[in-house]
Amino acid sequence: MKVYLDNGATTMVDKKVVDSMLPFYVDKFGNASSLHQFGVEAKEALDNARKIIANKINADPEEIVFTGSGSESDNLAIKGIAYSNKEKNHIITSKIEHPAVLETCKVLEKQGFEVTYLKVDKEGFIDLNELKNSITNKTCLVSIMHANNEIGTIQDLKKIKDICKEKNVYFHTDAVQSFTKVEIDVKKINVDLISFSSHKIHGPKGVGALYVKKGTEIKKLIHGGHQEFDLRAGTENIPGIVGFAEAVRLGNKEHVTSMAKLRDKLINGLLKIKDTQLNGATGNKRLCNNVNIIFRYIEGESLLLKLDMNEIAVSTGSACSSQDLRPSHVLTALGLRADVAHSSIRFTLSRFTTEKEIDYVLKVIPKLVEELRQFSPLK
Amino acid sequence: MYSKKVMESFKHPHNMGEIKNADGIGKIGNPTCGDVMWIFIKIGKNKKGEEIIKDIKVKTFGCVAAIATSSMVTDLAKGKTIKEAKKITRQNIADALEGLPPIKMHCSNLAVDALHKAIEDYEKKNEK
Numbered sequence: 001m002k003v004y005l006d007n008g009a010t011t012m013v014d015k016k017v018v019d020s021m022l023p024f025y026v027d028k029f030g031n032a033s034s035l036h037q038f039g040v041e042a043k044e045a046l047d048n049a050r051k052i053i054a055n056k057i058n059a060d061p062e063e064i065v066f067t068g069s070g071s072e073s074d075n076l077a078i079k080g081i082a083y084s085n086k087e088k089n090h091i092i093t094s095k096i097e098h099p100a101v102l103e104t105c106k107v108l109e110k111q112g113f114e115v116t117y118l119k120v121d122k123e124g125f126i127d128l129n130e131l132k133n134s135i136t137n138k139t140c141l142v143s144i145m146h147a148n149n150e151i152g153t154i155q156d157l158k159k160i161k162d163i164c165k166e167k168n169v170y171f172h173t174d175a176v177q178s179f180t181k182v183e184i185d186v187k188k189i190n191v192d193l194i195s196f197s198s199h200k201i202h203g204p205k206g207v208g209a210l211y212v213k214k215g216t217e218i219k220k221l222i223h224g225g226h227q228e229f230d231l232r233a234g235t236e237n238i239p240g241i242v243g244f245a246e247a248v249r250l251g252n253k254e255h256v257t258s259m260a261k262l263r264d265k266l267i268n269g270l271l272k273i274k275d276t277q278l279n280g281a282t283g284n285k286r287l288c289n290n291v292n293i294i295f296r297y298i299e300g301e302s303l304l305l306k307l308d309m310n311e312i313a314v315s316t317g318s319a320c321s322s323q324d325l326r327p328s329h330v331l332t333a334l335g336l337r338a339d340v341a342h343s344s345i346r347f348t349l350s351r352f353t354t355e356k357e358i359d360y361v362l363k364v365i366p367k368l369v370e371e372l373r374q375f376s377p378l379k
Numbered sequence: 380m381y382s383k384k385v386m387e388s389f390k391h392p393h394n395m396g397e398i399k400n401a402d403g404i405g406k407i408g409n410p411t412c413g414d415v416m417w418i419f420i421k422i423g424k425n426k427k428g429e430e431i432i433k434d435i436k437v438k439t440f441g442c443v444a445a446i447a448t449s450s451m452v453t454d455l456a457k458g459k460t461i462k463e464a465k466k467i468t469r470q471n472i473a474d475a476l477e478g479l480p481p482i483k484m485h486c487s488n489l490a491v492d493a494l495h496k497a498i499e500d501y502e503k504k505n506e507k
């Protein structure tokens with residue numbers, strides 16, 4: 001049985017999404033800026049997609065800017081605000097952000113900006129008091145992710161926004177992992193900028209969006225034509241955008257409930273294995289599709305590959321398999337020791353994950369863990 | 380990213396475990412990646428009367444490359460004279476595994492260092 005539990009990395013494109021995209025490659029291939037019928041057709045599709053995404057978060061269509069990825073949305077939000085505020089040079093973010101935010105902040109630091117990286121508690125929540133105390137009259141932006149990609153912890157956007165509002169600074173949130181899984185109503189929480197990405201929700205890769213609240217002063221990063229309300233030059237990726245909107249349309253509340261049920265089944269089953277521990281929060285403060293478990297005394301990459309041999313695809317909390325040997329910055333920020341952080345595995349479900357698949361994983365994994373522990377020197 | 384040979388050694392690692400009353404033990408850890416390796420050796424003599432590594436076992440907490448190199452270093456060292464075993468390099472291990480990704484070369488270091496440390500430990504205990 002092939003089981004894909006790495007939906008935090010990317011997801012299968014829903015067949016219905018593919019179907020919605022296909023007409024825009026051959027028949028309706030126009031450029032949305034053209035005046036003829038081909039262009040009008042493309043423009044209509046673009047407007048319609050914008051409306052669907054705006055509706056999902058209760059925004060106005062003019063507040064949705066399509067981009068080429070979640071990473072680009074993060075860059076546009078952070079640099080866009082930083083560069084448009086000449087007198088203010090301070091940004092606040094957290095230690096557990098995605099590299100798209102952290103690396104952008106590092107670049108700004110090199111350019112003379114000051115960045116505060118807020119700590120998190122052992123479940124991954126920022127300290128609201130620390131946030132409040134970190135804001136100065138030089139602060140132009142607070143960027144705190146909605147749901148964390150490694151451990152699934154969901155921050156309280158409303159409380160963060162209230163602090164930002166009181167101190168009159170812009171608030172950006174990266175909602176790439178939470179989009180369609182946790183409700184966002186911009187009329188209720190009033191965030192200024194929100195990043196989204198299509199490929200995490202069964203849409204095509206290479207499409208993202210940024211919500212920019214009306215009246216927000218922001219500088220564009222990609223210069224050229226006047227597309228996307230003059231915030232992002234480049235001929236719009238109509239098939240991709242149409243697919244993104246279709247993916248948004250297809251995600252619903254029932255999926256969230258059933259994913260959360262399977263998530264808890266997986267968590268409870270895995271915690272029955274000796275010397276295991278859950279990273280992150282529980283219940284509705286945790287993303288409905290995220291499970292992150294420490295298997296003490298064994299290293300994540302070796303368990304990942306053992307699972308792969310059994311056709312189960314997961315990812316490590318440790319960065320050992322990539323180009324960086326250090327343990328994940330997120331797990332380290334939770335206060336985990338390096339060897340413990342290296343023993344973490346992330347399982348991320350999708351609305352296509354079945355109970356049978358979870359049962360299969362729970363059946364296979366204890367044996368693999370035991371095999372690796374048998375020759376572990378730790379303990 | 381790993382060669383077939385690495386994956387093969389990872390899937391079926393040799394000589395994993397420990398030797399109860401080992402003649403020498405080498406314990407090594409890499410602070411950056413957090414990986415840990417312990418090598419246990421038992422010394423015997425060959426027909427010529429030279430000291431050889433009669434038995435060797437290894438315990439590893441580490442990545443795929445660390446487990447594969449653990450297995451390979453024990454294969455390379457088993458039955459060798461102490462003199463020969465001391466000459467095993469990380470390159471020998473990497474070559475026997477049909478190469479390691481550059482960032483994983485230090486895993487083979489770990490294996491060689493643990494082996495050499497185990498031999499050192501034996502020699503120290505047997506100094507006359």
Ligand SMILES: Cc1ncc(COP(=O)(O)O)c(C=O)c1O
Nearest residue numbers: 069070071098100149176177197
């Ligand atoms: C929280 C978060 N932000 C941003 C991104 C980047 O999105 P994209 O892959 O669309 O650039 C990801 C996914 O990798 C993510 O998980």
Ligand code: FES
Nearest residue numbers: 412414442445486
């Ligand atoms: S990554 Fe350090 S021993 Fe393999």
